Amino acid sequence: xxxxxxxxxxxxxxxxxxxxxxxxxxxxxxxxxxxxxxxxxxxxxxxxxxxxxxxxxxxxxxxxxxxxxxxxxxxxxxxxxxxxxxxxxxxxxxxxxxxxxxxxxxxxxxxxxxxxxxxxxxxxxxxxxxxxxxxxxxxxxxxxxxxxxxxxxxxxxxxxxxxxxxxxxxxxxxxxxxxxxxxxxxxxxxxxxxxxxxxxxxxxxxxxxxxxxxxxxxxxxxxxxxxxxxxxxxxxxxxxxxxxxxxxxxxxxxxxxxxxxxxxxxxxxxxxxxxxxxxxxxxxxxxxxxxx
Ligand SMILES: [Zn+2]
Numbered sequence: 001x002x003x004x005x006x007x008x009x010x011x012x013x014x015x016x017x018x019x020x021x022x023x024x025x026x027x028x029x030x031x032x033x034x035x036x037x038x039x040x041x042x043x044x045x046x047x048x049x050x051x052x053x054x055x056x057x058x059x060x061x062x063x064x065x066x067x068x069x070x071x072x073x074x075x076x077x078x079x080x081x082x083x084x085x086x087x088x089x090x091x092x093x094x095x096x097x098x099x100x101x102x103x104x105x106x107x108x109x110x111x112x113x114x115x116x117x118x119x120x121x122x123x124x125x126x127x128x129x130x131x132x133x134x135x136x137x138x139x140x141x142x143x144x145x146x147x148x149x150x151x152x153x154x155x156x157x158x159x160x161x162x163x164x165x166x167x168x169x170x171x172x173x174x175x176x177x178x179x180x181x182x183x184x185x186x187x188x189x190x191x192x193x194x195x196x197x198x199x200x201x202x203x204x205x206x207x208x209x210x211x212x213x214x215x216x217x218x219x220x221x222x223x224x225x226x227x228x229x230x231x232x233x234x235x236x237x238x239x240x241x242x243x244x245x246x247x248x249x250x251x252x253x254x255x256x257x258x259x260x261x262x263x264x265x266x267x268x269x270x271x272x273x274x275x276x277x278x279x280x281x282x283x284x285x286x287x288x289x290x291x292x
Pocket of ligand 1 (some may be wrong): 021095
């Protein structure tokens with residue numbers, strides 16, 4: 001275990017099942033021309049229309065609480081779906097407004113405006129004030145943690161440098177504010193193995209759920225041995241499909257059978273980490289050395 005880190009008594013590792021309700025948002029941001037393409041929009045709408053109800057049913061059967069990261073635009077376009085997530089008792093967290101990758105933001109003001117627009121949408125539509133954030137496209141700028149702390153967020157989920165949660169300082173200043181980081185990884189994300197949108201995303205090679213679930217099960221079991229956090233990221237438009245959802249349910253069932261594995265929402269895990277005597281990690285932009 002990292003210095004100062006411990007799970008609650010009787011717990012040896014944790015698993016967090018999360019769903020990014022991207023729906024149309026990332027396509028509209030990256031490819032605005034696709035707004036007029038019914039086939040592509042229907043592919044994305046599968047999430048709120050069909051995937052979310054199926055996922056809520058399976059989470060209810062398994063009796064676990066999940067975290068849903070929701071872009072503001074998805075909230076405004078699919079209010080009933082978002083309210084159904086809230087009403088089922090799951091956590092709703094922030095995932096940008098139109099799923100804007102941070103690399104497209106010219107300055108901190110733009111990033112802050114996007115953050116506030118997402119907050120406003122979640123508040124207006126669902127009366128939710130999220131405390132968690134996941135960067136769209138996993139793109140987190142060095143300046144965003146300070147903005148998250150400024151606006152009362154308690155955790156971020158998406159950096160890829162650890163197996164355990166940690167405290168993330170927002171600057172190198174002594175006594176600087178910090179939030180909790182709940183690390184994730186591309187390998188535990190369903191988009192890469194499953195998505196194919198001709199010309200927009202994916203290679204056309206669509207993995208079998210049997211293969212994907214086997215891979216995630218290996219990671220879950222190995223991280224339990226390491227005492228780490230298994231952070232899984234699914235999308236309702238992707239893993240809401242029948243055989244993928246069935247595979248996911250088997251994975252959750254497997255997780256529930258592991259003694260000492262804590263299955264919790266991201267907020268529940270972050271709240272525990274806040275109680276630990278961890279030295280905050282400072283991330284600073286690197287300086288590229290002069291090439292010879
Ligand atoms: Zn996303």
